[in-house]
Amino acid sequence: MSAYGFGGMIQKLKKNPKTIVFTEGTDARILEAASRLLAGTFLTPILVGNKDEIYAAAEEEGYNIRGAQIIDPNDYDRFEEMVDVFCELRKSKGMTPEKARPILAQPNYFGTMLVKMGIADCLLGGATYSTADTVRPALQIIKTKPGNSIVSSCFILVRAAATGGREVIAMGDCAININPSEDDLVEICGETAECARVFGIDPKVAFLSFSTAGSAKDPSVTKVQNATKKAKAKYPNIPIDGEMQFDAAVSPRVGQQKMPGSKVAGYANTFIFPDINAGNLGYKIAQRMGQFEAYGPILLGLNAQINDLSRGCNAIEVYSMAIITAALS
Numbered sequence: 001m002s003a004y005g006f007g008g009m010i011q012k013l014k015k016n017p018k019t020i021v022f023t024e025g026t027d028a029r030i031l032e033a034a035s036r037l038l039a040g041t042f043l044t045p046i047l048v049g050n051k052d053e054i055y056a057a058a059e060e061e062g063y064n065i066r067g068a069q070i071i072d073p074n075d076y077d078r079f080e081e082m083v084d085v086f087c088e089l090r091k092s093k094g095m096t097p098e099k100a101r102p103i104l105a106q107p108n109y110f111g112t113m114l115v116k117m118g119i120a121d122c123l124l125g126g127a128t129y130s131t132a133d134t135v136r137p138a139l140q141i142i143k144t145k146p147g148n149s150i151v152s153s154c155f156i157l158v159r160a161a162a163t164g165g166r167e168v169i170a171m172g173d174c175a176i177n178i179n180p181s182e183d184d185l186v187e188i189c190g191e192t193a194e195c196a197r198v199f200g201i202d203p204k205v206a207f208l209s210f211s212t213a214g215s216a217k218d219p220s221v222t223k224v225q226n227a228t229k230k231a232k233a234k235y236p237n238i239p240i241d242g243e244m245q246f247d248a249a250v251s252p253r254v255g256q257q258k259m260p261g262s263k264v265a266g267y268a269n270t271f272i273f274p275d276i277n278a279g280n281l282g283y284k285i286a287q288r289m290g291q292f293e294a295y296g297p298i299l300l301g302l303n304a305q306i307n308d309l310s311r312g313c314n315a316i317e318v319y320s321m322a323i324i325t326a327a328l329s
Contacts, residue, residue, distance in 0.1 A: 006320065006323055008200075009323050009324065009326075009327035010040070010042055010323060012327055013042035013043055013323070013326055013327060014041065014042045017041065017042050017043065017044065018042075018043055018044070018121040018122060018326040018329060019043075019044045019045075019046060019069075019119075019120045019121050019122075020037075020043055020044070020045055020046065020120060020121065020122050020123065020124060020322055020325060020326050021045075021046045021048060021111040021114050021115060021120040021122070021123040021124070021125075022034060022045055022046065022047050022048065022111075022123075022124055022125065022322075023048045023107040023108050023110070023111040023123065023124075023125035024048070024049075024107065024125060024127050024128050025047030025048050025049030025053075025054045025070065025107075026049050026050075026053050026054050026057040027057075027127050027128060028057065028061050028063075028315075029127055029313060029314060029315040029318050030047070030127060030315075030318060031047075031054075031057060031058045031061055031063045031065060032061070032063055032315035032318070032319075033045075033315050033316075033318035033319040033322060034047060034063070034065050034068055035058075035063040035064050035065055036315075036319050037319065037322060038064070038065065038066070038067045038068060042326075043322060043323065043326050044067070044068070044069065045065075045068045045069070045322075046068070046069045046070075046071055046111075046114065046119075046120050047065070047068050047069070047070045047071075048070075048071055048072075048073065048107045048110055048111050048114075049070070049072060049107065050072050050074070051070045051072060054070050055070075071110075071114070073104065073105045073106075073107065073110040074105065076110075078117075078119075079101075079104070081117075082104055082110075082113050082117065083097050083100045083101055083104060084097075085113065085116065085117060086100045086103070086104055086109075086113060086141070087100050089116075089140070089141060090140065107125070108125055108129065108133050108134060108136075108137050109137045109141070111123050111125060112137040112138055112141045112142060112306065113141060115141075115142065115304050115306065116141050116142060116304070121304075121305070121326065121329045122304065122305040122306065122307070122325045122326055122328075122329035123304075123305075123306045123307070123325070124307050124308075124309060124318070124321055124322050124325050125306075125307075125308065125309065126308040126309040126310070126311070127309045127311060127313055127318065128311060129311075130311075131175055131176070131297065131308045134299075134306065134307075134308040135151060135176065135299070135306075135308070138151065138299070138302055138306040139151060142302050142303050142304045142306060143302070143303055144301050144302060144303065145301055145302065145303050148187060148191075148301040149183070149184075149187065150176075150177060150180075150184055150187055150188075150301060151176055151299055151300065151301045151302055152172060152173040152176050152177055152180075152184070152187065152188045152191055152192070152299075152300045152301055153172060153173050153174060153175040153176045153296060153297035153298060153299050153300060153308075154170050154171060154172035154173065154174070154188075154191070154192040154195050154196075154296060154297070154298050154300060155170070155171045155172070155174050155175075155283045155294050155295065155296035155297060155298070156168065156169075156170055156195070156196070156199050156294075156295045156296060156298065156324075157169050157170075157171065157283065157286055157287065157290075157292035157293065157294050157295075158292060158293045158295070159290065159291050159292045159293065168199055168200060168201055168269070169201070169269045169270065169271065169286075169292075170192050170193075170195060170196035170199070170201055170203070170269065170270045170271070171192075171270075171271045171273065171279060171282060171283045171286070172188050172189075172191070172192035172195075172270075172271070172272055172273070172279070172300070173188045173192075173272075173273065173276065173279055174273065174276065174279035174280050174282065174283045174296070174297065175276070175279075175280065175296070175297035175308070176276070176297070176299070177275075177276060178275065178276045179275050179276070180274075180275065181223070182223055182226045182227040182230060183227075183230070185207070185223070185224070185227035185231070185272060185274070186227055186230045186231045186234055187301065188272055188300075189205055189207070189227075189231045189235065189238075189240065189272050190231070190234065190235055190238075191300035191301055192205075192270055192272065192300065193205055193235070193238050193270055194300075195298055195300060195328070196269070196270050198327065198328060201269055201270065202269075203238055203239070203269065203270040204239045204263065204264045204267050204268050204269050204270060205231070205238060205239065205240040205241075205264065205268065205270045205271075205272060206241060206242055206244055206248075206249035206264050206265070206268035206270070206271050206272065207224050207227060207228040207231070207240070207241070207242025207243050207244070207272045207274075208224070208242070208243070208244065208245070208246060208249060208271055208272060208273050208274060208278065208282075209221050209224045209242065209243035209244065209245065209274055210245060211224075211243055211245070212243065212244045212245045212248045212258045212259065213243070213244065213258060213259050214243075215258075220274055220275075221243060223274065224242055224243040224274050225242070225243050227242075227272075228240065228241065228242035228243060239263045239264050240264065241259065241262045241263065241264035241265055241268075242264075242272075244258070244259060244264075244265055245258075246271075246282075248265050248266070249264070249265065249266070249268040249271065250266065250268060251266055252266030252267065253266070254266065255267070255268075283296075295317075295320060295321060295324060296321075298324060298325075298328070304329065305325050305326075305328045305329035306325075307321055307324070307325040309321060
């Protein structure tokens with residue numbers, strides 16, 4: 001990881017310990033990560049689910065979860081208070097207590113409400129359900145930050161550098177917005193650059209395309225060109241350039257040949273993809289063929305830190321994402 005990295009995040013959390021909700025309390029990967037977190041003193045897990053089932057699952061797998069808080073939606077003394085809060089949040093949609101109770105009994109909604117009510121600082125879920133099932137309650141309950149119109153995401157990718165140390169890059173949006181507009185791309189740029197800084201990246205942002213500096217004509221190219229112009233105007237202190245192909249973004253020889261004098265071309269470390277097709281393929285190619293470790297999707301633009309896990313994640317990834325989620329909260 002970078003100069004800041006996990007060590008820095010853990011030190012930050014030791015100074016200001018956090019509480020994180022795991023919505024899938026009986027999952028073996030969650031239990032292993034929770035047991036590792038409990039061995040430290042910087043992040044306390046809340047496991048959502050039936051206490052007997054969670055303890056039985058932990059015992060079967062051999063994980064020590066003593067010290068974890070376990071909250072069962074079906075036996076929670078503040079559940080009716082939670083129902084009232086949810087009905088107030090969703091009153092414009094005609095929410096009633098009768099409708100709210102079965103919704104809030106679902107772990108993803110229940111866990112998100114624990115964050116909303118200040119019982120937990122952040123949430124990590126999705127080891128067994130889709131990204132949409134993480135994002136939907138977050139949008140309905142937590143909502144976007146003032147000035148933000150969308151939730152987006154980025155991945156932080158890390159690998160050993162040939163010269164020693166670590167190479168750390170950021171990629172957005174690879175998981176949430178299928179076909180972002182020009183203004184969406186601008187917002188994604190700002191949020192991804194801000195997240196990159198947390199990981200010690202001094203962002204140099206490339207807006208990616210199959211075209212470099214107008215070499216091709218297409219509405220998708222025009223979208224990226226316009227987004228680049230808007231992002232430069234909105235974030236004048238961040239080096240931003242585009243539109244450019246990936247080789248122009250990362251190869252100084254190619255980048256400076258195609259975009260001479262650019263502060264980004266050839267030196268980019270933060271990449272904004274034109275749509276989710278390109279972004280999702282791009283980060284997975286880097287992960288699987290470039291030997292990068294991928295951390296994410298890190299959800300951006302919400303009023304509280306809610307993060308999603310890949311259903312193919314392992315316990316180490318859960319542990320790492322828990323630290324990231326808490327450090328960003």
